Amino acid sequence: MKLTNVLLKIKKELLIVIVLLVSISCGKSKTYQFKFQNPTLSTEERVSDLVSQMTLKEKVSQMRYDAPAIERLGLPEYNWWNECLHGVARAGEATVFPQAIGMGATFNEDLMFNVGTAISDEARAKYHHFSNNNKRGIYQGLTFWTPNINIFRDPRWGRGQETYGEDPYLTSRMGVNFIKALQGDDPNYLKVVATAKHFAVHSGPEKSRHEDNYLTSDKDLRETYLPAFESAIKEAKVHSIMCAYNRYNDEACCGSNLLLQNILRNEWNFEGYVVSDCWAINDFWEPGKHELVKTPSEAAALAVDRGTDLNCGSVFDPNLTEAVLKEMIDEEKIDIALSRLMTARFKLGMFDEDENVEYSKIPYSVVASKKHYALSEKAARESMILLKNENDLLPLNKNITSLALIGPNTNFEQVLLGNYHGTPNNYYTPLKAIQEKLPNATIYYEQGCEIAEGWPLLSPIPSNSLKNGGLKGLKGEYFTNKEFKGEAELIRNDTDVDFSWLNKKPLDNSVSDEFSVRWTGELIPKENGNYRVAFKARSGVKMYVNDSLRFEFSNDHEAKTGYFEEQLIAGESYKLKIEYSNYHTDPQAHLLWAKLDKDLLKPAIEVAKKAEAVILFLGLTPEIEGEEMSVVLEGFDKGDRSDIKLPASQVKLMKEIQALGKPTILVLMNGSAIAVNWADKNIPAILEAWYPGEFGGKAIADVLFGDYNPSGRLPVTFYKSVNDLPDFKSYAMKNRTYRYFKNAPLYPFGHGLSYTNFTYSNVIVPESVTIHKNIPVSVEVTNSGDLDGDEVVQLYVTLDKKYKNTPIRSLIGFKRVHLKKGETKTVSFLVEPKQYAAINEYGEQDITSGSIKLSVGGKQPNVEGFTGAKSTQVITKVLTIN
Incomplete structure (x- = not known):
């Protein structure tokens, strides 16, 4: 009996071995028409084989954004153009999160990562949905031209809404977390390709971006314009960079030896690919633009020779073929560029079976899911900034019996979205959200005015x-x-x-x-x-x-x-x-x-008279600020703004309503800073809501009525007048942003109020530190008020006065913490040497012995002329660098 069992066991084990051997043998014997199709080979081997199979004409065809199929190689068509700035864009149904500037206002790195994860989940699900239906067109791929990590150096720039604000450190932290979430952590495959743009000195004006040449010092380049890109490459391993339209220091950004070769490849060791901004290569030769060369072939050769691998446009094909044949550029350069592009496609798993790519298993049900809706609403809540709250007018009592909601943004769906957005299933405007929150109150609504004279609400x-x-x-x-x-x-x-x-x-x-x-x-x-x-x-x-x-x-x-x-x-x-x-x-x-000839003001005044309180919903819209628009209105200039004041039509409405003597709240919805000077002096409560996403109205209502304690912080400076600003085309940082602005702001970078109070104590900073060593900082933060809430703890450095032209102060750390009333938490930072280094005139880090100031609290220290946020505390410590 025992012998029989032993024999049966041996027979069973032999059968298993035979099955395994047959399986392995079958796997090894599997044949592929082309070597590059074999998933067991390295990416480098597969790319090399694929590129070697192509003719010159075929190679060039794959370097345009709308790459055609090469049927003889079994290579399907692919469109590289896709967008996901704050949700998968332009591809139908998607969860729409707050615009990027609103995400910057959250000062929340973890939230940024979670949003990026949700977006890339939806992106993957959409890609497989499209490809399974043999759809490979624009906005259906996995290569996303996001995020925009340019520095919002001037509030006039219409595309500033796409950025995380004016500060290099904040932009770096938000960008790094977003990129990491988009690209995933699989050791073999990229979830999607993220693209950091627009490399590197680019922030308006929109109307002259195809012809302008911007100049900066090496100091400003290294201190302000490059840090976010360097972090994106070195920390987040971003796989793609988009070069900008303009010239920088006399070189077109998409044909710049300095930017694309010396810095990007040689200094930072970037291994991904570079894509041009759309039709930027045309600017190399077209009349009235850069006019660096005379022909499209010369332009194509210049761009590829300097390091642009992919053309959003049609200049490369067929002009690169002609350029090679005329010996303007070696075919080897074409192979290098194409290899970078094909590496991305292999790393995305586009030539492998779905079962081998874990990300292919993400179901379409994640798109516009309840989980993502909840995250969008959370992000919208955290982006809300209470700018002013005189005599604690807010939060309003939910037992109010009548309320007048007035203004062009009260019920305008587009103002929820900003630009570069998908199509949401929900449009929670402030009107809709407040009506739901106060079902027993009488809610009056009137538009009151146009967003600007000459721009009616359609x-x-x-x-x-x-x-x-x-x-x-x-x-x-x-x-x-x-x-x-x-x-x-x-x-x-x-x-x-x-x-x-x-x-x-x-x-x-x-x-x-x-x-x-x-x-x-x-x-x-x-x-x-x-x-x-x-x-x-x-x-x-x-x-x-x-x-x-x-x-x-x-x-x-x-x-x-x-x-x-x-x-x-x-x-x-x-x-x-x-x-x-x-x-x-x-x-x-x-x-x-x-x-157009309708009286909007009179009915607004009439309903305001009937109501217990008035909420004004004013600001801007993505229809009049954004990318290279045709809009020319008073105060607006083809996507940018020529003035930063609230449009005159809205100021008139605000003054008429305020004169009625009713409790009045102003809610701003916009993508850039607005000089609301009159409102600051005359309206008791002001809330900044940005373009807050599909659940933005709910977030606004939650803050106004106390269901959420506001905690956002300004990622940009609110100036008092355009007269306080340097010339728009000047990229020198003198008197720009909180780091160099010497006048009194209307509201400073980092500002934001709460319905509770926070106190700081027991700041621990060493009295001295050895040069080039990290500096540990810790502080105890207590919620000393009556409500639970979030505090954004901010850490700033002020350098020794011996350094010339250093920032007034610089943000070097921030952490958002939730504190129940009466609760205390210890918040810690570790300051690296590069964060307390000065940048000298040559763009080099300079650390010598001396003293520095570290300031920790809920706002900037010592902002001259600004009287807001009196209860917000800042503690400054001086330490010596030995």
Whole structure:
């Protein structure tokens, strides 16, 4: 019996061994058409083999952002262009987090990491959803041109909203955590590719970015403009860098030996790839721009020779082929650039089976999930900054019986989103959120004014002003192509044209991106008046009225609005035809209007008189500040601002409401600092809310009514006047940002109030430290008030006066801590030598013996002329460097 058992056991073990051997043998015998397809080889071997298989023409074709397929190699097409600044952008449904400037205001590195993880989860899920349906177009890949870690040195810059603020250290910490979360921690595969942009000295003006040459000292370059990029590369191992449009020190940033070779490759040992900003290489030769060379071939050769590997644009293909044939550049340089690009695709697992790539298992259900919604709402809450709270007007009592909500941002969905955003399933405007929070109160709402004179707030044209035969609305003819070819696949009556198609398109419930719609019918206004009639979309649009073309625009990446203005007569019929051609993964179509001669102020005053208190929702919108826009209004200049004051229309409204003597709160929604000087003197409570994401209104309501204790901090300085600022085109840091600004700010960097009080004690700093050694710092923080809340503990250094032109002070540490009322926590920092080093005129770190000041507390120390945050404490210690 025992012998039988032994024999059975041996037989079983032999069977297992045989199965394993057969399995191994089968694996080894698996054949591949090309060596690069073998996943057991190293990435270097696979890349080398793939590049060696290509002709010169094929190589060049893969160096443009919309790389075509190479069918003979089994290489699918790939579009490198994707965006995820504060959520997966321009690819339909996604969780929309607060705009980057709002994330900067949280001063929360851990939150930034969690947001990046959520975004990259959604990105991976979307990529596999698209690729499984053989969709490989724009905004469907895994290479994301995010984050923007430029320094927000001037509040006039319209794209400053995309950054984490004006401070190099804050920007570095937020950027590093975001990049790490995006790219993941798998030893074999990248989750997605992050791209740090725009390398390296780039922050406006927008309208002249294609021709400007910016100059800085070596000191300013190393002290202000490079640290965030250096951290992104050395700490976060960012895999991609985007070079900027402008020139720096006479070299185009996308053709700069200094930036792309000496610093990026040689000094920092960057191993990833460089992508140009979009159509930036065209600026090398086009008239009126940089004009560095005379032909596209020379431009392409210059860019690649200096280190730009991928072209967002079409200059490389076919011009690089010509450049090689004419011996403007060696083909070896093409191979180097292409190898960097293909390395990224292999590291993303694009040529491997999904089962080998752990990230491929992320389900689509993570997209717009409850977990991500909760995170977006948390981020919005933490981004809120209480700028002023005179006599503790806030929080408001939820038992209030009537409330007037007034202002152009009260119920405007777009102001939640900022730029570079996806399409959310939720739009919690302040009006919606407050109505939900106070179901028993009487809530009055009036727009009150335009966001700026000449820029009306548009709303969808209602069905009762549209006619399609005997029906209300317009006739919609839907085609399965974007050229209106053949017969319409679907004909229906659309009661209005206000579409944001999310997961499914209107025709076949597929993820198809190419379709077109022709809407026809009549526009019949109910009131006489001067109207702006508009159409907003990201794709191509033509609009005809009475058979006359009134406007058209082509495909764009940010939503574009075309419009005409005309005196319309009540009851009269105006024949409409709108042709919409979609090529985009985020199709949107909105037929809008506004009556321009409508009195908005009078009804606002009337409802304010009826209410117990008034909340004004003012500020800016991403429609008038942003990237290279056509908008020219008083105080605004093609995406930038020419003045930093609140627009005159809003100031007039604010003054009229304040004169009524009602308790009045101002909520600002914007992407950049605003000089609200009059409000600071006359409005008792001011809340900064930024562009706060799809749950922004809920976060605002929670703060206003005490369900959340505000804890955000300003990531930028709020100045009093544009007259306090240097010339916009000057990149010298003199009198810029809190580190060098010598006048009194309206609100300083790092400022933010709470509904509770925090006290600091027992600061432990050594009296002296050996040169080039770390400095330990610790402090006890106590919530000495009556409410639980978060405190942002900030650590600043002030260098010895013997150094010339050093910052007034510099942020070198911050930690957000939650404290229950009465609770005390110890917060510790470790200051590295580079953080207390001076940067000399040659851009070198300089540490010599002497004394430095370390200041720890809830704000900057010794901000001259600023009287806010009196209860916020700062303790300064002096120590000697030996």
